[in-house]
Amino acid sequence: MLALMMDRALSLPSILEYAATYHGDREVVTRTIEGPIHRYGYADALARAKRMAKALIALGVKPGDRVATLAWSTHRHFELYFAVSGIGAVLHTVNPRLHPDQIAWVANHAEDSVLMFDISFGELVRDIAPQLSTVKTLVAMTDRAHLPPEAPARTLVYEELIDAQSPDFEWPEVDERSASGLCYTSGTTGNPKGVLYGHRSTVLHAMALVAPDAFNLSARDAVLPCAQMYHANAWCTPYAAPLVGAKLILPGRMLDGPSICDLAVQEGASFLLGVPTIWVGVLDHLDKVGQKLTTVRTVAIGGSAPTASLIRRVESQLGATVRQIWGMTETSPMGVINTPLAKHAGEDAEAVVQRKLKQGRGLWGVDLRIVGDDGQELPRDGASAGALQVRGPWVSSAYFKNDGAQAFLPDGWFDTGDIATIDADGYLRLTDRAKDVIKSGGEWISTLDLEDAVSSHPAVALAAAIGVPHPKWDERPLLLVVLRPGHEADPEALKAHVAERVAKWWTPDEVRIVETLPIGPTGKVLKRELREAATS
Template sequence: MQGLMMQQPLLVASLLMHAERHHGKQEIVSRRVEGDIHRYSYRDLAQRARRMANALTSLGVRPGERVGTLAWNGYRHMELYFAVSGSGSVLHTLNPRLHVDQLAYIIEHAEDRVVFFDLTFLPLIESVAPRVKSPKVFVAMTDRAHMPQEHGLSTMLLCYEDLIDLHDDEFDWPLVDENSASSLCYTSGTTGNPKGVLYSHRSTVLHTYAAALPDSLNCSARDVILPVVPMFHVNAWGLPYISCMVGAKLVFPGPALDGKSLYELIETEQVTLSAGVPTVWQGLLAHVDAIEGAFSSMRRTIIGGAPCPTAMTAAFQERYQVDVLHAWGMTELSPVGTVCSFKAHQLSLPTDERYAIQAKQGRAVFGIDMKIVGPDGEELPWDGHAAGDLLVRGPWVVRQYFGSSDTSHLRDGWFPTGDVAKIDADGFMQITDRSKDVIKSGGEWISSTDIENVACLHPEVTTAVCIAARHPKWDERPLLLIVRKPGSALAAEELLGFFDGRVARWWKPDAVVFVDTVPLGATGKVLKNLLRDQFGDYYLTA
């Protein structure tokens, strides 16, 4: 016997319709590329998104075709999130931090019909445009007064606000198949060409539900949310969609992601929740420390994209009373997979034990299943000690990559994340390494992540990266690369002594190399492959 419930498709446009109807007066604040602050409501957002949907139709964009965006976090980008996906086309967010060759490859591979871009990226668009055939129309996301007087584009360049003004807001969001594509995001492509992950309306709405839950990102209509994580990086971890679902006030930082600019925005708009990668939070904490400031409203920060050092967690929580939610995900997971939210019995644990838990990536949100397996493919126990390849599955996990019919990368229906992890009895997962980053010394495994976390505890360390360097006796040994805090004269001997009693003796790195910077990828992750290329023979040549 079938259930007797209504059948309504799960569609991205329904999130905007809900926000307009139930949270129409709620504010959206954006720091614009033009330099000023823009304010309007969810009702305004919905009206302009419908205008843009009509504009896309007038440009000949058909359902299923891709529309590219090369833009910062702002209200116009938010309008495109819904105008494109809601009208049945596919929103393709482009990462401006990728190399121009990769951007050209992605635009051509996706066959983008139109590309919208913030004025910041006009030089990038001018470099990319001659290399691609697909987009015949480029749209500058600004008004007529700020349109570039000259440009190097041989194709049509339109003005965003002109398109808005030319069309009315009478548009009925179509009832498309909930399994049809809604948005497209490519992996950062640190090795080889980036791969496209094509999200559906259904997967996006389910992900939004799960990520908003109290034990996930814990979002509500009482929040003021500042997504520092870019809207071009896995849909800003879902926060634009979540904000519509719950009716939260949204604050967009635009291109100004330095500590001073973020802090001023957080304080002025009374932000309660923000999300970003550790490298951004380093800049924010450094600024607040320097001015001896405080956070008057922010009470939670979501940190993901890279492991969060315990020292950073302690700084936020002890100095500024801002709770840290450590999260993990991937482009292939839409992206949220786990969030480190305490269980009731853990709240009364001693501080050091709670920090040990918060160093983990957390427990799976409903909709994500996970397991760890050994080299033989057999599932390993959740005892907090056994480490193996992390596999996941769920309704917002990729089945195959865009443009490929190959599903052979799945293992019996599970997606191999490329991470090595362990899971404890409470279900808290901790990544010990990327499978390509683990260090095998004398036949034994060493976790580079654990070594990095210890080094970051030292008060004079800004950034710590541990790589496997080839060794004449032990095959590989850990090598520690350190960026010191400004003015520090920290010596290698002092830092290596800091490891005594904190890790097994044979885990302790044999050497420290001090560097000015470490290379970061398009999503803020350290490019260890480049560091291995540069320092991989350190012990062979020292």
């Protein structure tokens, strides 16, 4: 027997329609690429998204066509999130931090027909345009006065396309299982792989994000995503914020500490999210100016694991609660989030930090399992480490064009490439990426634990542990450390500091102080580059 309920598709335009109807004057604020702060309400955003939808149709964009963006987090990019997907086309958010050859490669692999770009990428687009085999239309996301002179001659202007259309537009009926967005992985091994999101999966994901045991968002929040809109859809916040009518604060291209702090103070941000390297810059700036952020309630940290030192600094200097999250481009990206259970009430401060070092516990929508080398599922005892596998309605079932098919298992699970444990309360703890774990004397050494141990030293800003070849033990740890501005530390003293906090045989053979660490397109330390440099 079928239910007698209305069959209304879960579509992305319905989110912005809701926000415009019930929270029409709630602001979307942008630090524009041109410079000034831009602000308007959700009702204005909907009207402009509809005008852009009509403009895209006039350009010949059809359902299923891929429309690429080379853009930062701005109101125009926000409009495209709905305009492109709303007409049944696919929004391909290209990571501009990829190598130009990789940008051209993903555009051709995706068979993009239109490329929208911010004015800061005029030279880049000029240089790669001859390599783009399928792109027929280029659009600069600006007005005529700010069109970059280096842009190719045939480039159209976003604001002129908007001005040529009216907002009287009805969204077409789109199958909720049709593709809405395309995002490529960062390509740390081999070519990037495309993850193809859908309307249904993205709406469900946004609904899960706003729940109390996730981001706990409401119309009373002001959300400042410090993950760019090309990075796994800014962790879905451009959909989650309008879903509840929260204020959305978009930082443009400026993710340095002073710029984030200024915007957070000016706009009264209550919810921030981003990778650990972002917060190091924010905290160092706050130290320098003797300032605190008083409106922030929650800081979500993901992308890579925060250290105990970083968690303590964020909660002390921002007066906020840290919620660590784990996810991937392939999980839209939310996989787990670290929120407390009722049993954790009354925990002492150290117990709270130790719990928060776990990536988080499962939420509805994502199933997790840990599998051993023999393919058997391991117990949830917090000690048995194995391959982390996931499945769920917002987890990828295959890569675009079936690349990397070996990661998708015959029984319907996705192998993440992470090594992890799950405890009895459902908390996930990553011990390493499978390709990063240090194998010494037949045993595993967790690089994350080594990095956390050295980062508890007050002089340490950032650390990376890698395995280097050893004639007897196969591999031994090398710890690379960046010091905080104005601090000094002796490598042997740092080594002794680590030795007090880990198993004796885990103690790195060498601690090396470096000026910088290579950071990849998604804010993660590029350990492959470190390993290559250490062995060359």
